[in-house]
Amino acid sequence: MQFTRLSIALAASLLAMSAQAQVTVKDAWVRATVPQQKATGAFMQIQATQDSKLISASSPLTPHVEVHEMSMQGDVMKMRQVADIALPAGKTVELKPGGYHVMLLDLKQQVKEGASVPLTLVIENKDGKRESIEVKAPVRALNTSSHAGGHKH
Amino acid sequence: MNAMFSRRSLLAATAASALSLTACDRKTRVTYKGIDLTGATYATDFQLTDPQGKERRLADFRGKAVLVFFGFTQCPDVCPTALARAAEVKRLLGADGERFQTLFITIDPERDTPEVLQAYTAAFDESFIGLYGDLPRTQQTANDFKVFYKKVPTGASYTMDHSSLSYVYDPQGRLRLALRHEQSPEDYAQDLRKLLQSTPT
Numbered sequence: 247m248q249f250t251r252l253s254i255a256l257a258a259s260l261l262a263m264s265a266q267a268q269v270t271v272k273d274a275w276v277r278a279t280v281p282q283q284k285a286t287g288a289f290m291q292i293q294a295t296q297d298s299k300l301i302s303a304s305s306p307l308t309p310h311v312e313v314h315e316m317s318m319q320g321d322v323m324k325m326r327q328v329a330d331i332a333l334p335a336g337k338t339v340e341l342k343p344g345g346y347h348v349m350l351l352d353l354k355q356q357v358k359e360g361a362s363v364p365l366t367l368v369i370e371n372k373d374g375k376r377e378s379i380e381v382k383a384p385v386r387a388l389n390t391s392s393h394a395g396g397h398k399h
Numbered sequence: 400m401n402a403m404f405s406r407r408s409l410l411a412a413t414a415a416s417a418l419s420l421t422a423c424d425r426k427t428r429v430t431y432k433g434i435d436l437t438g439a440t441y442a443t444d445f446q447l448t449d450p451q452g453k454e455r456r457l458a459d460f461r462g463k464a465v466l467v468f469f470g471f472t473q474c475p476d477v478c479p480t481a482l483a484r485a486a487e488v489k490r491l492l493g494a495d496g497e498r499f500q501t502l503f504i505t506i507d508p509e510r511d512t513p514e515v516l517q518a519y520t521a522a523f524d525e526s527f528i529g530l531y532g533d534l535p536r537t538q539q540t541a542n543d544f545k546v547f548y549k550k551v552p553t554g555a556s557y558t559m560d561h562s563s564l565s566y567v568y569d570p571q572g573r574l575r576l577a578l579r580h581e582q583s584p585e586d587y588a589q590d591l592r593k594l595l596q597s598t599p600t
Contacts, residue, residue, distance in 0.1 A: 277475055280518035284510060285556070287475025310555040316476050321579060323477045324560045327553045343476040351473075351556050388522040389483040 268295035269333070269369050274383035276350070277390065278359040286357055287314075288348040288365060288383055292331075293338045298371045299330040300339075303348045305365050310351040316344060333369065361385045429593055432586040433567065433576035442544040442566060442574050447504060447530035450517035455530060457572050463500045464594050465568040466578075466587075469546045471507035471559050472519045477580060478503075481565060482523040484584045489524060491588035495595050498570065501527045506548040507559050508537055569594045 274290035292300060303311045312327045331346050333339050341347050348365065350357070357363065365381045444457045445467075457465065466485055470478035482503060489496040503520050505511040508531045511519075516529030532540060541548055548561040563580035567590065575594055578587050 277479060278522075280472070280515060280522055282512065282515045283472050283519065285473040285475065312554045314553070314558075318563065318580065321562050321564050322547050322560055323474075323563045323580070324551075325474075325476070325553070325558045326551075343480055347475055349475060349553075351554070388479055388519075389486060391480065391483045391487070 269293070269298070269367075269377070269379050271367065271379055271381050272338075274365070274381045275386045275390075276357060276363045276383045278385050278388045279353060279357045280388065281356045283356070284353050285349060285351045286353065287343075288350060288363065289341045289343065290348075290381065290383065291338050291340050292333055292367070293336070294333040294369060294371075295335060296371050297335045298333045298369050300333060300367055301330045301370050301376070302368045303365055304368075305350060305363060307357070307363055308350050308352050308354065311365075312349045312351065313346070314349045315346050318344075330370075357385055359385050359387045429597060431576055431590045431593065432582060433578035433590050434564075436566075436574050436577055439574045445504070445530070445540050445543070447532045447536065447540065448513075449528055449530055450513040452513070455528070457568065460500045460502075460568075461572050462570050463498045464570055464591050465572075466499070466501045466591075467504060467544070467566040467568070468501070469504045469506050469541065469544070469548065469561055471505055471561070472511050472515055473507065473556075473558065477561075477563050479523075481563065481580065482520070482527065484587065485527070485565070486524045487584040488587045488591060489526070491584060492591060492595075495592065498595055499591060503527060503529045504537075504540065505529065505531045506537060506541060506546075506561055507550075508533065567591065567594065 270293050272291045276288045277286045279286045300313060303313060305311050313331060314325050315328045316323060316325045331339060363383045363385060365383055367379045367381060368376055369379060370376045446454060446456055449455050468481050470481065485501040489499050492499055505516060511531060516531060520527035520529045546562045548559055550557050551560055564577045566574060567576040567578060569575045576590055
């Protein structure tokens with residue numbers, strides 16, 4: 247009897263766990279700025295175990311944090327704020343130069359190489375349940391190249 | 400009278416076609432990774448201010464191959480990538496790197512003050528020069544270069560759509576190439592080496 251109750255309890259807690267999006271954030275970084283530069287970008291790789299989406303980001307660095315997508319139309323670069331970034335289950339979604347990024351706007355101070363920027367990402371799963379992920383993104387040099395050797399497809 | 404005229408014009412025509420054939424030969428022998436703009440009648444010069452307040456023209460850089468990129472410092476992606484690539488190109492050129500000048504023209508002079516421009520370009524390479532003009536001069540320069548840019552409101556502020564082509568002038572100050580953002584530093588360096596080697600200093 248006790249064993250059954252235990253297994254039911256265990257099963258219930260497992261179900262509860264799977265309701266969370268289970269998000270991993272890897273290789274987060276923020277591009278450094280020069281003094282008086284007002285904006286920069288944060289990049290990272292996000293993976294969720296369930297179909298979810300990144301709906302917002304925030305940081306103590308500035309009240310103005312937006313999620314953006316960069317797209318090239320011919321040779322013209324366009325950057326637009328997006329409402330969310332889809333995180334299909336099990337897929338690693340890259341926020342990287344050339345695509346999505348988190349914009350940190352209206353900076354009041356320089357973002358220096360070697361510092362660490364705290365970011366809070368809000369992920370929403372398909373049931374509308376939200377969770378916050380805390381990330382500490384190291385600041386890399388302004389002239390960081392994302393592609394070693396510069397080879398692009 | 401008619402016979403003389405026609406002989407002269409025939410000679411002239413032959414000479415002209417011979418010359419153009421030779422020019423054709425020279426052109427078709429060298430191929431570039433970038434878009435060949437040789438002979439373009441636009442973007443022949445600019446008149447902008449450097450962060451020290453000095454007026455600059457393309458002629459100031461005669462003797463060097465010049466790369467011109469239009470961008471803005473609030474750009475988290477394309478602009479730093481373009482300037483980092485230019486720095487890498489300078490490194491790849493080795494000793495010839497001294498004959499390579501990169502210019503960063505801001506399309507956002509309202510936010511890109513001289514101080515910001517100076518610090519920004521220096522972060523990529525001490526030799527790079529940021530250039531600016533007031534709003535009308537910026538518009539005029541961009542029009543002349545056929546560079547598209549547009550202010551776009553975004554959430555709290557604004558961003559800029561802009562062309563991501565890098566324009567390259569040979570050491571004689573002639574517009575020669577447009578290199579695309581997708582191309583690698585090696586592609587850029589290869590084209591620049593050709594321009595630096597083929598034209599006499």
